[in-house]
Amino acid sequence: MKKLLIIGYGNPDREDDGIAWHILRALTIKLELPAPDSYEDEFPQNTQVDFAFYLQLTPEMAEDISAYEYVCFVDAHTGSIPEPVRLIDVENEFQRSPFTHHLTPQSLLSLCETIYEKKPDSALLSVLGHRFLFSRELSEETKALVPEAVDLVWGWMNTKVIFEQPSNQ
Numbered sequence: 001m002k003k004l005l006i007i008g009y010g011n012p013d014r015e016d017d018g019i020a021w022h023i024l025r026a027l028t029i030k031l032e033l034p035a036p037d038s039y040e041d042e043f044p045q046n047t048q049v050d051f052a053f054y055l056q057l058t059p060e061m062a063e064d065i066s067a068y069e070y071v072c073f074v075d076a077h078t079g080s081i082p083e084p085v086r087l088i089d090v091e092n093e094f095q096r097s098p099f100t101h102h103l104t105p106q107s108l109l110s111l112c113e114t115i116y117e118k119k120p121d122s123a124l125l126s127v128l129g130h131r132f133l134f135s136r137e138l139s140e141e142t143k144a145l146v147p148e149a150v151d152l153v154w155g156w157m158n159t160k161v162i163f164e165q166p167s168n169q
Contacts, residue, residue, distance in 0.1 A: 002050065002067050002069070003048050003069055003070065003160070004048060004049040004050070004071075005049070005051075005052065005064075005065060005072070005120075006049060006052070006153065007054070007071060007074070008051075008052070008074040009053065009054045009055065009057055009075055010055070011055055013134060013136060014132045014135075015129070015131045015135045015136075015138065015139060016128075016129030016138055016139050017129055018039065019074075019075075019076045019127045019138060019142055019145075019146070020053060020074040020075055020076065021053050022143075022146055023127070023146060023149050024053055024074065026146055026147075027154070030154065031049070033046060039053055048161050049157065052064075056102070057103040057104070057108050062108055062111040062112040065108065065112050065122075066112050066116035066120070068120045069120055069160070070121050071120040071123075072123045072157070073090065073105040073122065074124075075124070075125070077126040077129065078132075079128060084128040084148075085127050085145050085149050085152060086125070086126050087124070087125045087156055088124055089122070090106055090109060090122040090123060090124045091106065105124050109122055125149060125156075127142065127146075127149050128141075128145065129142055130142050
């Protein structure tokens with residue numbers, strides 16, 4: 001079984017909705033791995049952690065996440081969460097959605113457990129998005145939250161798998 005998956009999702013063409021890609025990229029830099037230049041590029045391979053970025057979560061991903069002990073989901077939120085940056089544990093729970101293409105991490109874990117009889121230890125990092133215009137750049141307000149988000153995920157990762165602090169950090 002693989003160790004750890006950091007899975008980000010959102011639309012990087014819609015400004016802050018793409019925050020997950022920026023956080024994943026910052027984590028690869030923190031691990032001293034080659035960082036992708038675009039969300040269309042693949043993330044580097046690592047023996048302890050895999051990175052994946054998607055526009056949205058889909059039911060087919062249940063098979064992928066069933067291969068991991070730990071999964072951290074990373075996404076933007078629009079202010080319905082009180083904290084600008086929040087990391088919480090995710091439990092499997094099927095959630096109905098009025099949008100047929102919308103799947104939550106909780107529902108994806110539920111599918112994973114139901115179909116594959118596996119439930120990775122999971123967390124969800126949510127970061128406040130301020131603007132969702134047509135741009136690949138983050139708003140200044142959301143860009144300022146990236147270091148805090150990276151630190152939260154880094155801390156969570158190190159409770160699951162021990163990573164050495166890179167020399168330049």
